[in-house]
Amino acid sequence: MEEKTSAIIRSSVVSKGFLKEEEEMKNRACKKTKCELVGYDSLPDYLKDNEFILGYYRCEWPLKETILSIFSIHNETLNIWTHLIGFLIFLSLAIITAMVVQREMSTSSSMQKYYLGQxxxxxxxxxxxxxxxxxxxxxxxxxxxxxxxxxxxxxxxxxxxxxxxxxxxxxxxxxxxxxxxLMNPITRWPFFAFLFGAMFCLLTSSICHLILCHSKQTAYVMLRLDYAGISALIVTSFYPLVYYSFLCQPFYCHLYMTFITTFGVATVSVLLVPALQTANFRLVRATLFFCMGVSGLVPVMHKLVSFNHRPEVIMSTGYEFLMGTFYGLGVVVYAARIPERWVPGRFDVVGHSHQLFHLLVIAGAYTHYLAGLVYLKWRDIDKC
Structure with missing residues (x-):
């Protein structure tokens, strides 16, 4: 009886060991298969976004391999790195700007003591x-x-x-x-809010492009986070413009800031609807973001009418016009899927519309950063 029992136990252990080894072999084979780049026709529907990019897709890779694919070549490589490098650039700008503020305040204190002593x-x-x-x-x-x-x-x-x-x-x-x-610097929170919005947008975009392909649930979450990042960049871009331009007119300052913040929240709420995630609604998504950006023309024109005698206003408006040009061109390229629609498959890895869109977003955000420096210089000297 004991011999039969021990034989059954040994058989069970061997069977479990065999099953475990077989499962591991299947997992290795599955991972090997999953970690191959596939064509557009092999993708599930939730990953089909641009029919003019024909190959080099990652499809439902394991999470570890998906994260490590940041160092490999596929059609999302440049999408990941353009905005990741952009995030690091704006992080550096935020640190440098904060350090300059501290140095100016220290310089102000030391120079005041010097003149008082004199x-x-x-x-x-x-x-x-x-x-x-x-x-x-x-x-x-x-x-x-x-x-x-x-x-x-x-x-x-x-x-x-x-x-x-x-x-x-x-x-x-x-x-x-x-x-x-020698002046007390104006508050910097609207400027740093814009820098935070830019960094949030760039970082979430980079992460989204990196792990979107892992699973349907991951794609669902990351796309919404990506849209929230875009909205955050647009909304916070208004803050320096509105706050510093209408510093002495609090009614208009609060009106414009409340409007754009509400518009941004409403846009994100609409984009949470699952039906709007499909490729058929690409134009709708682009139009929503475009309308958010175009609404900035109202405070810009108001600023020009009220302060057209100020050279800082003219200079900052020039930067903002250039920023709007970059963003607008980016939206057109993104929505029209240029240039890959002209030669499908030619721009799968390098040069497709989403990569160009990323570069134009960084250019627009940096231009707005330069406009913000003009606002700070103006309001550090000329307060209410």
Whole structure:
């Protein structure tokens, strides 16, 4: 009986070991098959997006192999790397911009101390001497009058409250070079919001193109994340334009920022509908993003009418026009699938419309970054 039992156990162990080995062999064979590049006709419907790109597709690869495919050649390689490099560029710009702000503030503090020291060194002795020789009339309570710069700019006595009033009694009477370094910088949050929106868009796009092919569920999630990233870039691009242009007109500032934020949320909500993910609605998706971008013409025109005498406004508008040209051209190329529709299969790996769209998005975002620098320079000097 015991021998039969042990024989059954050994048979079961051998059988399990054989099944396990067979399963591993099948998995290896399956992975090997899945990790081959296939043609457009072999794709499931959810991966069919551009019938003019005929080959070099990854189809339902295991997650590990899908991630590692970032280092291999396929029709998404340049889509991944263009926006990944773009993300790193804008991350560097954000860090550099933050460091420059800190350096300017430090420079402002040190230069103010320098000029204060210069003024005190040259005028303090004369001021004290004049003060000691000056007999001030007492106030109603019989105490000597205190002289403040606000109502007695010509009085040389600076013995008011040395700690609180020394700067007020000396510096306003002295001409200090008014450079941007001596100004308190305007708030940077709208500018950094735009940089964050650009980085979010570029990073989510890169990740989407990398792992979209893994499974239907992954594609469902990543496409929506990609659309959210595009909307975030468009919405946050409005923030520097609106905030800095209408800094002294809070009604218009709040109106425009509320409108574009609401428009962006509504666009993302509409694009969450599964039916709009198919290739048949490519033009609808492009039109929604195009309308979001074109709505920026309203605050731009308003800015030009209100501040046409400011050179910063003219310069920033030029950058914004160039940005709109890049974005608009990108939408046209994306929707028309140029140039692969002219020669299907020729641009499968390099040069197809989505890669050109990515490059134009980076160019447009960088142009808007340059416009943002103009806004900062303007509002650092000229506040309300």
């Amino acid at each position: 003024v005190v060194g040259t005028n303090l002795t004369e001021g004290l001497f004049a003060c000691l020789l000056t007999t001030s009339s007492p106030d109603e309570l019989g105490h000597p009058k205190r002289y403040f710069h606000a109502n007695n700019l010509s009085n040389p006595c600076i013995l008011t409250t040395i700690k609180d009033d020394i700067a007020n009694s000396i510096i306003p009477q002295t001409t200090i070079p008014q450079t941007p370094h």
